[in-house]
Amino acid sequence: MSVQLMAAKMAEVELKDVPNKELSAVSPVTPKATVKGDPSPVTSTPNPMKMPQASAMKRPDPQQNGGEAFVNRDGTVAEAPRMKKQIQFADQKQEFNKRPTKIGRRSLSRSISQSSTDSYSSAASYTDSSDDETSPRDKQQKNSKGNGDFCIKNIKQADFGRREIEIAEQEMPALMALRKRAQGEKPLAGAKVVGCTHITAQTAVLMETLSALGAQCRWAACNIYSTQNEVAAALAEGGFSVFAWKGESEDDFWWCIDRCVNVEGWQPNMILDDGGDLTHWIYKKYPSMFKKIKGIVEESVTGVHRLYQLSKAGKLCVPAMNVNDSVTKQKFDNLYCCRESVLDSSSLKRTTDVMFGGKQVVVCGYGEVGKGCCAALKAMGSIVYVTEIDPICALQACMDGFRLVKLNEVIRQVDIVITCTGNKNVVVRENLDRMKNGCIVCNMGHSNTEIDVVSHPDHVVGRLLNLSCSTVPTFVLSITATTQALALIELYNAPEGRYKQDVYLLPKKMDEYVASLHLPTFDAHLTELTDEQAKYLGLNKNGPFKPNYYRYPAISVLCGFSFVLLVLVCLNVTVPVCVGKCANCKPTLMYTYYSIYCFLLQILNHLAHGKRRLEKLVQLLSPY
Structure with a gap:
């Protein structure tokens, strides 16, 4: 802001001038000007001692609405075309303390600083004309094959978007393996998937995987600012019906969702949602569509809450899969993904x-x-x-x-x-x-x-x-995307009666399968149970290896639990611990915390009644 004000004040001084009639008194050069209506020029001899050294000098004339007079070598003065004087800045930012004007369906992306909001992966936006305020809804766009069933920002960015998708594929090994293994079987043949998620390079890999497995896809964005325009262009060029661009208005947002759903001759039979907006729109505008929809896959906590509300009210018409609460989503996407992305160089640090x-x-x-x-x-x-x-x-x-x-x-x-x-x-x-x-x-x-x-x-x-x-780590998103793909396959191919009109968690077996597909990336090798070991544990050799209530606690909880156990061993404390296997209790995570609470009470009791035990504890911990 201070730079802009300073530049504006300097420009004011530069534009300050005197009328043309006083020019001879100010300048050593008497101008030669052509007066309208008088073809004869007025001339004067220039002073050779004070002749300008530059080939031409220009000075603005405030009385001529910003017109400029050019002084040539021979002392003649020519009037430049009159135009409105403006000060242009390359990276001019809109002030936030001014109310945005109503711009109808125009993109809202210019209402915030592009240098602080464009994602790294949207670097191709430099190919867009920043002065083009035409809404994508008002453009007639077609890809190289003549297909125009999409609405994006700029189809010319497709090549750059394709490179981003190819890079993402290298970090999404499970989806690529799933695409390779199931491509021959086509488990989604006949599926018509309508999706509403963040449209990124990782989502593009998921969409192309679903297509390779036999599904037809139509997609909209679940967030008005998260779309990578170049990726949307690459998908449109590849024949996908995508309706999204970065900086949509609220009206654009719902229009794009409606274009995905309300299509002549095409009706979805599967829903992949993020936030529940797509499901809400279909319930509100096209409730009859649920007669042919086989299931809903939801990946966000907000959308899951909406589904549970519908289920509680008896309004959920189809089975729904809660991907958000699956182990792979909770323990990898929500935790590691957010930990990596919240402070990265493109997020809080850069902005x-x-x-x-x-x-x-x-x-x-x-x-x-x-x-x-x-x-x-x-x-x-x-x-x-x-x-x-x-x-x-x-x-x-x-x-x-x-x-x-x-x-x-x-x-x-x-x-x-x-x-x-x-x-x-x-x-x-x-x-x-x-x-x-x-x-x-x-x-x-x-x-x-x-x-x-x-x-x-x-x-x-x-x-x-x-x-x-x-941006977010592609590898972690691969885990979530693979979970979504398997959930779609499960609901689409499930025999009638397996799933009722309710919300279900992803089967533990699928969670383990998703994790196993990602292990080769780390050159990791699983240990296999022998028949004797499997029989002893009462497990199937191929899983699932944990009960449904097992929560896979975070490493910090495990470390704290181990430390408490170490202290108790040192103090010779023996405390009966309920681990959820008693006949009169249900196995929940709360019992683990209750056990830790009991341990801590025992520690305090021993420390209060024995200085010797305290010294022993300090002695034990001193090397650390």
Whole structure:
């Protein structure tokens, strides 16, 4: 802002001039000008001692509406074409404290700084004309084969997008293996999949895999800022019906979804959703379509909540697969993916240039996404607070070393607020008003409902942090994409009666299969059970190897649990532990925490009644 103001003031001084009639008094050169209506020029002899050295000088004339006079070598003065004087900046940014004008269906991407929101993988956007404000909906586009059943930003970016997809394929070994193994069988032959997810290079690999397995696909974006335009162009060039571009308006968003669903001669029989918007739209506008739909696959916590609400109300017409709560999604995508992407060079670091060491950060929600964010922030030296409604997740946060607070207790002092809940109105207007100047507010959950941006239309424009201005690890997304593909195959090929009109978790066997497809990347080799070992454990040699209630606890929980056991062994403490196998109790994760709680009480008891035991404990821990 200061640079722009300074440049504008300098330009004002430069444009300042005197009228033409006083030019001879100011300049050593008397101008030669052609006056309208008088063909005879007025001349004067130039002063050779003060002749300009440049081939031509130009000076603006404010009385001629910004016209410019050019002084040549011979002293003649020629008037340049009159045009409105403007100061242009290469990277001019729109001020956020001005209310955006109504632009109808035009792209909203120009309402925020491109240098701070374009993802790294959208680098091909330089081929777009920044002055082209025509909405993709108003363009007539066709690919090289003459097909025009798509709506994207620029089909000319297809080559660059294809290179991105090919790079993503190298990091998605499971999908490529699935494509190779099942391509001959075509398990999705006849499937008509309508999808609403983030359109990225990783999604493109999934779509092409589904197509190779026999499915027909039509796709829209689940977020108005996460679409990679070059990838959408590559998909359109490849014959996919894609309706998405980066910077859609709200009207564009729903129009694109409708174009995927409302097609003459084509009706979907499978839904792949992220956030539940596509499912909601079909329920609202085309409920009769559910007569032919075999199932829904949902991958986000927000969409899963919507499905459970429909199921509870008795309005869920088809079986639905909850991919979000599958082990592979929770333990890999939500945790590792968010941990890698929340602070990467394209996300918070690039958009804010802030140093995280010593910064006070509050993370709203300590699910798998929140755990990943907290771990990344803690590693960078930030002071991290956590807000949580679930007592189990809250206890996890405390045992992982984070202070559990209410948002209004720390809102005045924190430097960064990150929401990871999938809920709405987590950060409300009252919180925004109480924040200190310069506080950064960002969302890692779903859509823009978590932060009350509606109450700040003059100041706030934004969407999902790690997809609007960052990228995410392709390998981790390969795990989720493979899970989605298997869920679609399972629901599409399931015999009638296996799944009722309810929400189901992915079978444990499929979770293990997804994980096994990714192991060769690490040159990892599984140990196989012998017949005797399998019989002893009561397991099938090929799995599943864990019961459905097993939660695969995070490494921090395991380390803490092991440390407590080590201390108890040192103190000769024996405590009966319930591990969920008793006849009168149900196996849940809460019993694990209850056991740890009992251990800690025993430790405190022994430390309080024996100084010798305390010395022994200190002696044991001194080498570490």
